[in-house]
Amino acid sequence: GENVEQHPSTLSVQEGDSAVIKCTYSDSASNYFPWYKQELGKGPQLIIDIRSNVGEKKDQRIAVTLNKTAKHFSLHITETQPEDSAVYFCAASIQAGGSYIPTFGRGTSLIVHP
Amino acid sequence: EAQVTQNPRYLITVTGKKLTVTCSQNMNHEYMSWYRQDPGLGLRQIYYSMNVEVTDKGDVPEGYKVSRKEKRNFPLILESPSPNQTSLYFCASSPATFREKLFFGSGTQLSVL
Numbered sequence: 001g002e003n004v005e006q007h008p009s010t011l012s013v014q015e016g017d018s019a020v021i022k023c024t025y026s027d028s029a030s031n032y033f034p035w036y037k038q039e040l041g042k043g044p045q046l047i048i049d050i051r052s053n054v055g056e057k058k059d060q061r062i063a064v065t066l067n068k069t070a071k072h073f074s075l076h077i078t079e080t081q082p083e084d085s086a087v088y089f090c091a092a093s094i095q096a097g098g099s100y101i102p103t104f105g106r107g108t109s110l111i112v113h114p
Numbered sequence: 115e116a117q118v119t120q121n122p123r124y125l126i127t128v129t130g131k132k133l134t135v136t137c138s139q140n141m142n143h144e145y146m147s148w149y150r151q152d153p154g155l156g157l158r159q160i161y162y163s164m165n166v167e168v169t170d171k172g173d174v175p176e177g178y179k180v181s182r183k184e185k186r187n188f189p190l191i192l193e194s195p196s197p198n199q200t201s202l203y204f205c206a207s208s209p210a211t212f213r214e215k216l217f218f219g220s221g222t223q224l225s226v227l
Binding site for chain 2: 006032049089091105
């Protein structure tokens with residue numbers, strides 16, 4: 001089955017710096033790659049996603065890049081703010097026979113220091 | 115407000131005492147699923163349901179049961195909880211038109227003593 005590796009497990013940055021979180025996947029059939037943000041005491045929330053037919057996607061201060069050949073994708077956050085502090089999860093998935101089972105990375109705890 | 119509601123938020127129980135964690139969504143979503151989150155292991159899928167009366171195992175189904183008698187509800191049942199089921203549990207739902215976009219509940223922290 002699919003295996004998703006996520007690094008780093010903890011990332012500490014100063015406010016205003018950029019943050020990059022990287023994930024690799026094993027199944028070349030995976031074609032959808034979402035990123036979720038989990039704030040303290042809350043459930044994960046989808047913040048950005050990318051499909052395998054696209055190399056990059058941006059939404060204000062966040063962007064995701066995908067390298068299908070190398071089977072890795074990354075989340076980029078620019079001009080970080082204290083409210084960006086959270087746990088971030090990447091995921092990879094394929095649809096097989098109509099079902100959908102995503103495989104999540106282990107999460108990255110991002111700490112933004114004021 | 116569109117949301118996925120889980121209850122209870124916190125639960126402490128003892129080994130072997132049957133329990134149910136409820137999950138309800140008000141978005142008319144076809145797809146629902148349960149995850150457990152453990153430190154260093156991320157989110158792992160327990161069970162999922164593609165529609166009413168249709169359920170299937172995820173990656174870690176042992177020790178759990180589910181049912182989907184109504185579209186909006188998807189309870190998670192632990193018939194005989196054990197300490198290794200101590201975890202943070204999340205219910206999620208998504209529409210048939212965009213099954214990959216998961217909407218998560220706020221979580222249930224379960225401790226089995």
